Amino acid sequence: MNFVEELRWRGMLHDIMPGTEDLLNKGMTSGYIGFDPTADSLHVGHLTQIMTLIHFQRAGHKPYALVGGATGMVGDPSGKSAERNLLSEDVLQHNLESVQLQLQKFLDFNTGANSAQMVNNYDWFKSFTFLDFIRDVGKHITVNYMMSKDSVKKRLEGDTGMSFTEFTYQLVQGYDFYYLWKHNDCVLQMGGSDQWGNIVTGTELIRRKDAGEAYALTTQLIKKADGTKFGKTESGAVWLDPARTTPYQFYQFWLNTTDVDAKAYIRIFTLLEREAIEAMEAEQDAAPHLRVLQKALAKDITIRVHGEAEYEKAIKSSEFLFGNTGIEFLNELNEAEVIGLFEGVPNFKIALSDLQAGINSVDLLAASTAVFASKGEAKKMIQGGGVAINKVKIESPESVYNADALIGGKFLVAQKGKKNYFLIVVE
Incomplete structure (x- = not known):
């Protein structure tokens, strides 16, 4: 497998230094990509770089x-309009450990020989004094060279300016490359296209300091076809940590990809x-409503990130909401997964004491909660057979519900018609 050709046909390659x-x-060849631990989880925006390392290793190279x-303590100005908050050492250490595990x-x-290797730039910066750094690096x-970089120019021309701390980031990252080149025979640095300036600073430092040769390769920054930022939803970033983004939400993110984006993403984010892929594209073009690409994309990446069991659970979750899976399925989920399943669905809270005493369906849906705007509307729709609690049709406006009806001792699920869900959470 030819690494560069693989990136090309997948639409991932952006820039490549001559000779690479x-x-x-x-x-x-040994090459690396850096990940700054700004949070205790990577998100889908990091997946392009993760896939780059995977392809690099599959092509027989050492990632x-x-x-x-160290760089997590400084802050990379690339692509940023303002300086980010600095993290405490405790938070940074927690983030580091979490990102390494992912x-x-x-x-x-x-x-x-081409086993992957994890390195932490704090290991070589922790005893590097400031005076040694400015003298040796x-x-x-x-300064002219550093100020010529787009990431610096944009910040200096903006309203916020740039601190000396962030200004030095490209030197710190450049030294990372020098250190790995010197001690690990690492001759290639890869990253997103916004990292080109920082990467080239590393190749320049290697050339000027030791007359060495090093190389650079960058990948496309991924955007949606409509120009909006990839990896963002109304509720925020899509994380790889299931505690931040449940596997069901993760699966749905990929499943809801547009046809145009699915054609790009299935090349970038799957193996x-x-x-x-071309056979599925032809199938998609012939029958777009089957969403062949979206389903294959969502399956492949959900299994790789969360495992087959969580993928199967995500499928069952979809069938629960849009098919005939029974309410007992919710007992397989933890509280966070139930909340995640009903993300975007109206949520209402009810006191446990109200349920312990028993409450009729009309009062439950139109007084204790606001599933219906009025008791009259609730009564009418219940009598018409269009309302369900826990996927069981309510027989009468006088039907009584108590704590025994709770799912996991915490939830009731109300439905108006087949698709309008409401989650009732007991406090």
């Missing part, structure tokens, strides 16, 4: 995943072969 492809074709214990799920750390890169 020849280098990769000569044999196993390094660098977690930025990265270990994607790469093979026990496959011989800073003297090799001019499916070209022939299989």
Whole structure:
């Protein structure tokens, strides 16, 4: 497998330094991508870089995943309009450990010569004094060179300016590359297209400091076809941590991809072969309503991130909402998963004491909660057979519900018609 060609046909390649492809074709090459631990989880925006490392390893090369214990303390100005908040050491350490565990799920750390390796730049920066740094690193890169970078220019031209801390980020990242080149024979740094300036600073430092050769490759920044930011939903970022974004929500994010975006994403975010993808594209073009690409995309990536069992649970969750799966399925979910399943669905709270005493359906849906705007409306629709509690049709406006009806001791699910759900949560 040719790494660069693989990125090309998948639509991932953005920039590549001359000589890089020849280098990769000569044999196993060591290369790295950095991940700053700004949160205790990676999100889907990081998946492009994770997939780049996966393809790199599959092509026979040795991938390094660098977690930025040092750079995470500084803040990368690339693509930012304002300076980000600095994290405490305790928070940073927690984030580092969480991100490392996630990265270990994607790469093979026990496959011989090209086994993946995890490194933390805090290991080589923790004893590097400020004076040593400006003498041994800073003297090799001019201020003119640093200010010529787009990431710096945009911030300096903006209203917020840039602190010295963020200004030095490209030197710190550049030294990462130098250190890995010097000690790990790592001759290639990869990243998103917004990282080109920082990466090239590293190649320049290697050249000026030790007359060495190093190379750079960047991938496309992923956007939706309508130009909006990839990986964002109304409720925020889509995380890889199931405690932040449940596997069902994660699955739905990919399943709800537009036809145009699905054609791009299935190449970028899956390991499916070209022939299989092109066959599915033809099938999608012939019958768009079947959403073949979206289903394959959602399945592949949900299994890789969360495992087959969670994928099956996500399927059952969809069938629960849109099919005939019974209410007992909710007993398989924890509280966070139930809340995630009904994200975007109106939620109402009710006191446990109201249910313990017993409450009739009309009062439950139109007094204790606001599923219906009035008792008259509730009564009329119940009499028409169009309302259900826990997927069982309410027989009469006088039907009484108590705590025994609760799912997991916490929830009631109300339905108006087949698709209008309401979650009632007991306090």
